[in-house]
Amino acid sequence: MTETFDVHADAVLDGLDARLVVDRGAFRLDVALAVAPGEVVALLGPNGAGKTTALRALAGLTPLSGGHLRLDGTELDRTPPESRPVGVVFQDYLLFPHLTALDNVAFGPRCQGASKAEARAQAAQWLGRLGLTDHAGAKPRKLSGGQAQRVALARALATSPRLLLLDEPLAALDARTRLEVRAQLRRHLAEFEAVAVLVTHDPLDAMVLADRLVVVEHGQVVQEGTPSHIARHPRTDYIAQLVGLNLYRGEAEGHTVRLDDGPCVTTTEDLSGPVFVAFPPSAVTLHRDRPAGSSARNLWQCRVAGLETHGDQIRADLTGELPLAADLTTVAAAELDLHPGAEVWATVKATQTHAYPV
Structure with a gap:
């Protein structure tokens, strides 16, 4: 549209x-x-x-x-x-x-x-x-x-x-x-x-x-x-x-958006029908192991496809349940021992997503 x-x-x-x-x-x-x-x-x-x-x-x-x-x-x-x-x-x-x-x-x-x-x-x-x-x-x-x-x-x-x-x-x-x-x-x-x-x-x-x-x-x-x-x-x-966001399209039912080519995303907006969902790479938190007792509604298992310098941070290109980009500091990337092929868990808080009608 x-x-x-x-x-x-x-x-x-x-x-x-x-x-x-x-x-x-x-x-x-x-x-x-x-x-x-x-x-x-x-x-x-x-x-x-x-x-x-x-x-x-x-x-x-x-x-x-x-x-x-x-x-x-x-x-x-x-x-x-x-x-x-x-x-x-x-x-x-x-x-x-x-x-x-x-x-x-x-x-x-x-x-x-x-x-x-x-x-x-x-x-x-x-x-x-x-x-x-x-x-x-x-x-x-x-x-x-x-x-x-x-x-x-x-x-x-x-x-x-x-x-x-x-x-x-x-x-x-x-x-x-x-x-x-x-x-x-x-x-x-x-x-x-x-x-x-x-x-x-x-x-x-x-x-x-x-x-x-x-x-x-x-x-x-x-x-x-x-x-x-x-x-x-x-x-x-x-x-x-161009503006540095992860963007997806899906069908909203209340606070849940079922993506066209992926899992569900929980948002703070209460919508119905076709929507876009967006969030910045900086909103993504990465873990090498599944977070124990995590209350995050948005949790996906991913694989590191590539890493590149992005300003003063490292941008990770992730594939898996939900292809996305994640930004993290060089220290965090080193502590997580990130490298192409590494398995990670990605979380995003619902408050850091933004859904809007198609």
């Missing part, structure tokens, strides 16, 4: 109203988007899900096979890319290597008919807003990754777009620079008054930068909502892994 959230009713007239249908061989993209002005929406999904195809369709770089594309009430389906009020920040920025930062940003206004002096004045203003005044005369090869990203953003914004598209805008940055630029980009997007669509496979970028997430898998929208809602109510295995 696909979960959707309505945006403002006037979004059809002011903002983006699109149904992007693209047929490419055996792959079919069919994604509906409604985004209000001032809203930042992230298209999130695994590689090959159709995110980049959707972005290229919005930019006019990939033709639609069907559906529609309206921006502020104007049909854009047949409008050539260069005539659309759309700004794009590409993953690798694609700055003109022979032009200075100033002239890279001035390129858009010049294409819109501004004189060289006017275009450069506008470019200087944008570079100033993004803290790049001192780098106006530098060519791309002299810029750091974070500086190049901001020049690319300035170039996109200098044309006063009604739709800003960002394709993995932080992917080319190292971890340290990414942290700083993510915070800067969030501030600039918060000030952007038109529609912004961000394409990413990084959950942190999506959660920090976007007001709303649209999760795409196999060319289809599988879930849509605020970052906090999706983190709390994942509806596919991909989303559950």
